[in-house]
Amino acid sequence: MPETPFKVRVKQALLNPTLRGALERFAADYVVAREKVFTGRDFEGLRNKIASIKSAAALQLRELGEEFARQVTLRGGKVFFARDAASAREYVLKVAKEHGVTLVVKSKSFATEEIQLNEYLAEHGIVSYETDLAEWILQLMPGERPSHMVMPAIHLPKEEVAKVLSRYKGRPVEPDIKTMVRIAREELRDKFLTAGLGITGANIAVAETGTIILFTNEGNARLATTLPPVHIAVVGYEKLVPRIKDVLPILEALPRSGTAQPITSYVTMITGPVPVGGAGGVALKEFHVVLLDNGRLEMARDPVFREALQCIRCAACTNVCPVFQLVSGQVYGFIYSGGIGSILTAFLNSLKQAQNPQSLCIGCRRCTEVCPAKINIPDLVLELRKRIAREHGLPFSYRLALRGVVARPKLMQGILALGKKLQRPVTGGQPFIRSLPGPYKAWTEGRSLPALSSRSLREKIRDLEKSPVRPRLTAAFYAGCVIDFIYPEIGEAIFKVMQGAGVQVSFPLDQACCGAPALYAGDIETALKLARRNIAALEEAFTDVIITACPTCAVALKHKLPSLLSCEPGWYERALGIAAKVKDFNELVQEMEVSFPGFSTGERIKITYHDSCHYKRHLGLAQVAREVLRRYQGVELVEMQESDRCCGFGGSYTLKYPEISRALLERKLHHILESGASIVVTDCPGCLVQLRGGLDKVSSPVLAKHTAEILATEQDL
Amino acid sequence: MGALTTRVKDVQEMKNEILEFLKLRGRRVAVAVSPFLKRANLEAALKEAGFEVETAGDTFAREADTGIVEFDLGVAETGTLVHDATDLYKRLASMLPLNCVAVLPASRIVSDMVQAFEHYLTQKNWPGYLAFVTGPSRTADIERSLTIGVHGPECLLIVVVEEGEGSNAGDPL
Numbered sequence: 001m002p003e004t005p006f007k008v009r010v011k012q013a014l015l016n017p018t019l020r021g022a023l024e025r026f027a028a029d030y031v032v033a034r035e036k037v038f039t040g041r042d043f044e045g046l047r048n049k050i051a052s053i054k055s056a057a058a059l060q061l062r063e064l065g066e067e068f069a070r071q072v073t074l075r076g077g078k079v080f081f082a083r084d085a086a087s088a089r090e091y092v093l094k095v096a097k098e099h100g101v102t103l104v105v106k107s108k109s110f111a112t113e114e115i116q117l118n119e120y121l122a123e124h125g126i127v128s129y130e131t132d133l134a135e136w137i138l139q140l141m142p143g144e145r146p147s148h149m150v151m152p153a154i155h156l157p158k159e160e161v162a163k164v165l166s167r168y169k170g171r172p173v174e175p176d177i178k179t180m181v182r183i184a185r186e187e188l189r190d191k192f193l194t195a196g197l198g199i200t201g202a203n204i205a206v207a208e209t210g211t212i213i214l215f216t217n218e219g220n221a222r223l224a225t226t227l228p229p230v231h232i233a234v235v236g237y238e239k240l241v242p243r244i245k246d247v248l249p250i251l252e253a254l255p256r257s258g259t260a261q262p263i264t265s266y267v268t269m270i271t272g273p274v275p276v277g278g279a280g281g282v283a284l285k286e287f288h289v290v291l292l293d294n295g296r297l298e299m300a301r302d303p304v305f306r307e308a309l310q311c312i313r314c315a316a317c318t319n320v321c322p323v324f325q326l327v328s329g330q331v332y333g334f335i336y337s338g339g340i341g342s343i344l345t346a347f348l349n350s351l352k353q354a355q356n357p358q359s360l361c362i363g364c365r366r367c368t369e370v371c372p373a374k375i376n377i378p379d380l381v382l383e384l385r386k387r388i389a390r391e392h393g394l395p396f397s398y399r400l401a402l403r404g405v406v407a408r409p410k411l412m413q414g415i416l417a418l419g420k421k422l423q424r425p426v427t428g429g430q431p432f433i434r435s436l437p438g439p440y441k442a443w444t445e446g447r448s449l450p451a452l453s454s455r456s457l458r459e460k461i462r463d464l465e466k467s468p469v470r471p472r473l474t475a476a477f478y479a480g481c482v483i484d485f486i487y488p489e490i491g492e493a494i495f496k497v498m499q500g501a502g503v504q505v506s507f508p509l510d511q512a513c514c515g516a517p518a519l520y521a522g523d524i525e526t527a528l529k530l531a532r533r534n535i536a537a538l539e540e541a542f543t544d545v546i547i548t549a550c551p552t553c554a555v556a557l558k559h560k561l562p563s564l565l566s567c568e569p570g571w572y573e574r575a576l577g578i579a580a581k582v583k584d585f586n587e588l589v590q591e592m593e594v595s596f597p598g599f600s601t602g603e604r605i606k607i608t609y610h611d612s613c614h615y616k617r618h619l620g621l622a623q624v625a626r627e628v629l630r631r632y633q634g635v636e637l638v639e640m641q642e643s644d645r646c647c648g649f650g651g652s653y654t655l656k657y658p659e660i661s662r663a664l665l666e667r668k669l670h671h672i673l674e675s676g677a678s679i680v681v682t683d684c685p686g687c688l689v690q691l692r693g694g695l696d697k698v699s700s701p702v703l704a705k706h707t708a709e710i711l712a713t714e715q716d717l
Numbered sequence: 718m719g720a721l722t723t724r725v726k727d728v729q730e731m732k733n734e735i736l737e738f739l740k741l742r743g744r745r746v747a748v749a750v751s752p753f754l755k756r757a758n759l760e761a762a763l764k765e766a767g768f769e770v771e772t773a774g775d776t777f778a779r780e781a782d783t784g785i786v787e788f789d790l791g792v793a794e795t796g797t798l799v800h801d802a803t804d805l806y807k808r809l810a811s812m813l814p815l816n817c818v819a820v821l822p823a824s825r826i827v828s829d830m831v832q833a834f835e836h837y838l839t840q841k842n843w844p845g846y847l848a849f850v851t852g853p854s855r856t857a858d859i860e861r862s863l864t865i866g867v868h869g870p871e872c873l874l875i876v877v878v879e880e881g882e883g884s885n886a887g888d889p890l
Contacts, residue, residue, distance in 0.1 A: 188868065219812060277777065
C-alpha cells in the first residue's frame with residue numbers, strides 16, 4: 001500500500017516526542033483543571049442554553065447579519081458582507097490602501113487565516129504582524145504549522161523559541177521564558193504604536209447592539225483595537241447571537257472550556273468607533289466589520305450540518321480527543337483542526353479536502369461530553385463520511401470488503417470457514433496471529449490479531465439452545481461478527497447465564513453483520529441491505545427481548561436502524577419494533593436481578609473495568625456494568641486511570657491507522673497493568689480484540705474478559 | 718486571579734496606599750482622570766510626592782511606569798474589574814504601562830456577570846468600549862508556563878475604597 005502524504009504526516013507526528021509529550025501533558029492537566037473550573041456549575045444547563053441560542057441563531061444568520069450591520073452603522077461603523085474569501089481580502093486591502101497603511105497589527109483570528117489575509121496583504125506590499133505571542137513566534141518560523149487552536153506553539157520547547165528569537169534579534173537570546181516574553185513585548189509594542197491598521201477577529205458578535213467581543217489573556221487585542229487609527233474585524237457569520245444577554249452563557253463557558261480559566265484576563269466588547277489618539281489630537285477611529293460567509297450560509301441551510309455553526313471555537317473537543325493528542329493540529333492540514341475542524345473544512349474549503357482530516361475521528365465520543373455547544377461531532381463526522389462516499393466513492397478495499405463480502409452473509413460465512421483452515425500456518429494453532437508479512441506488518445505491531453475460532457457460535461448453537469421449563473422470558477441473542485466468529489465463548493457464557501436465570505435463549509441463524517462497519521465507512525447501501533436482513537431474522541424469532549453483548553451492534557440495532565430506514569414506511573415501524581426489544585446483557589441481568597454464586601472459595605480476584613466508548617457514551621451503561629460486577633461475589637473492582645479512554649480499536653480504524661491505534665493501546669495497557677488487576681473486564685468484543693492482542697504482544701499474564709464470561713464462571717478463574 | 722488587592726477605609730488611605738505602591742515602581746505616572754479620582758485630589762497628592770503625572774496628550778501613558786484608572790464595577794464571582802473605557806485615556810492608562818492601579822469604590826461591587834450586564838443595560842446605549850479585566854496580562858504560549866505582563870500590565874493593584882461614594886454594599890473581591 002503506497003503511503004499518502006497525509007499518512008506520512010500522521011507518522012511523522014507520532015514520531016515527534018516533543019510534540020506528543022507537550023500535548024499529552026496538556027491533555028492530562030486539562031481534564032483535571034476543566035473539572036475543577038466547572039465544579040458547582042450546572043454544565044448541562046449551561047450548554048443547553050448555548051445550544052438553544054446558537055441553534056436558533058443558525059436559522060436566521062442572514063437576518064442577524066442585517067440587524068448587526070444596521071446597529072454598527074447607527075453607531076458610526078461600517079459593515080461589509082463578504083460572500084467569499086476573495087471579496088473579504090479585497091475589502092481589507094481597499095480600506096488599507098485608502099489610509100496608506102504599510103504596517104498591520106493583528107490579534108489572533110481564525111477567520112483571517114481562513115481567507116489567507118497575511119499572504120494577500122504581503123503580495124500588495126503590506127506587512128502584517130501577528131501579536132499573539134505564539135502566533136508571532138510561528139510567524140518568525142516560515143513553514144511551521146500551528147499545532148493547537150488555542151495554543152498554536154504548544155509543540156515548541158523554549159530552546160527552540162530562543163533560537164528563533166536569536167535569529168530575529170541578531171544576538172543570542174537565553175532560553176528564559178520571562179526574558180523572551182519581555183522581548184516580544186518590546187518588539188510588538190513598537191509595531192502597535194506605528195501600525196496604521198489593527199485587524200482582529202471576534203469571538204461573539206451581537207446583532208441587537210452591533211457589538212463584537214474579543215477574549216484574550218495577553219491583552220494584544222486591546223492594543224490592536226486601541227492604538228491604530230483604523231480597526232477591521234473579520235467575523236464569521238456563525239459568531240452572531242441575537243441579544244447582548246446571549247453573551248452571558250458563552251462568557252461563562254468559553255474560557256472554562258478552552259483553557260479551564262474562570263474568565264480570560266481580558267474580555268473586550270466593542271460597539272462602533274471609539275476615540276483614538278494621534279498627532280492631531282483625539283479623533284474618532286474608523287471601525288469596519290467584514291462579515292464573512294465563505295460557505296457558512298450554505299452550511300446554515302443544511303439541515304444536518306447547521307449544528308456545527310453552534311461551535312464557539314473553544315477547542316475543548318480537541319483537548320479531550322485521544323487522536324488529536326497524538327497527531328496535533330499540524331496533521332489536519334487546514335485552519336480548523338480536530339473533528340469539528342474537518343466538518344468546517346468541508347464547508348469552508350471543500351468536501352474533498354475534508355476527506356483525510358475526518359478519517360482521523362475514531363468515534364470515541366469523548367468530545368460530546370465536553371462540547372459547551374452540545375454539538376454531536378462524531379455523528380456529524382459520520383454524515384460527512386457518508387457524503388464523501390456518495391460523491392467521491394468508497395476506496396476500493398472498503399468496497400470489496402463491504403459490498404463484496406459483508407453485504408453477502410452466506411459468502412462471508414464461507415470465506416470465514418475457509419479462513420479458519422488457511423490461518424493455521426500463521427497461527428500455529430494459537431488463538432492469535434502474531435505477525436503478518438510485508439505491507440500488512442503494521443497490523444500486528446504492538447498487538448496480535450485474533451485468530452478465527454475453530455468453531456463459530458452458530459456452529460455450536462445446537463448444543464447451546466436448551467429450553468428451561470416455564471421460562472421467565474424468551475430472548476434472541478444477537479451476537480455480532482466478533483462474538484460469532486472470533487470469541488464464541490462470550491456467546492456461550494451468555495447462554496449459560498441467561499438460561500440459569502430462566503430465560504429461553506435462541507440464536508436466529510439468519511442474523512448477519514449489524515452494518516456498523518459499513519455505516520462508519522459511509523456505505524449506506526450495504527448498511528441498508530444488512531438492516532433489512534437483520535430485522536427479518538430477528539422478527540422471525542418471536543421473542544420478548546433481543547440480547548446484545550456488543551455495544552456497537554446494540555447502537556446499530558437500537559439507534560441506527562430506525563434512522564437509516566426512517567424514509568421507508570413499513571420498514572421504519574419494523575425497525576422501531578426491533579429497537580424496542582434490544583437489551584444489553586448487563587441491563588437485562590440487572591433488571592432481572594439475577595444473582596450469582598461467585599467463587600466458591602479463596603481470595604477475591606482483582607479486576608479492573610475498561611469502558612468501551614460506545615458502551616459508556618452511546619448506551620450510557622458504564623455504571624450498570626460496574627454494579628453488576630460488584631454484585632458478583634469473588635471479584636474486587638479496582639479502577640484504572642482513564643478507564644473511559646479509547647483503547648484504539650475503532651473497527652476498521654485499527655487497520656487504516658495502525659500506528660495511531662497502537663499508540664492508544666499502549667497507553668491503555670499501561671493503565672491496565674498499573675492498576676494491579678489480574679483481569680481487565682469490558683463489555684465490547686471489539687475492545688477485547690484490541691486488549692487481548694495487546695496483552696498477548698507484551699506476554700502479560702493479565703486476562704481480558706467480557707462481563708458475561710466473569711458472570712458465567714462458577715469456580716476460580 | 719494574580720492581582721494584588723487592598724481594601725482601604727477612605728480616599729486618604731487610598732492615596733497612601735497608592736503612594737506606597739508607586740515607591741518602588743518608577744516616577745512617571747499616567748492618570749486617567751475621572752470624577753472619583755478628581756474628588757480625591759489624587760493628582761495633587763502624586764505631584765506633591767514628587768511623581769511626574771500626565772493626564773492627557775499625544776503620547777499619554779507611553780512612557781509611564783504606572784497607569785491609574787477608576788473602574789465602574791467589580792464582579793465578585795471572578796474577581797473581574799469592569800469599565801466603560803470609551804474614553805481613550807482610560808484605555809491607555811490601563812493597557813500601556815507595566816503597572817496598573819485600579820481604583821474601585823466598594824459600593825460598586827456586584828456579585829456576578831448578570832448584574833454587571835444589568836448595570837450597563839440600564840444606560841441608554843451599550844458602551845462603545847466595555848472592558849472586563851481579570852488580573853494582569855498573561856500568556857502561557859511558551860511551554861504552557863504562565864508568564865505575566867506580555868502586552869498589558871505585569872502588576873495590577875486593585876484598591877477597593879470603602880467610603881467616598883455611597884455605602885458599602887456587596888461582597889469583597
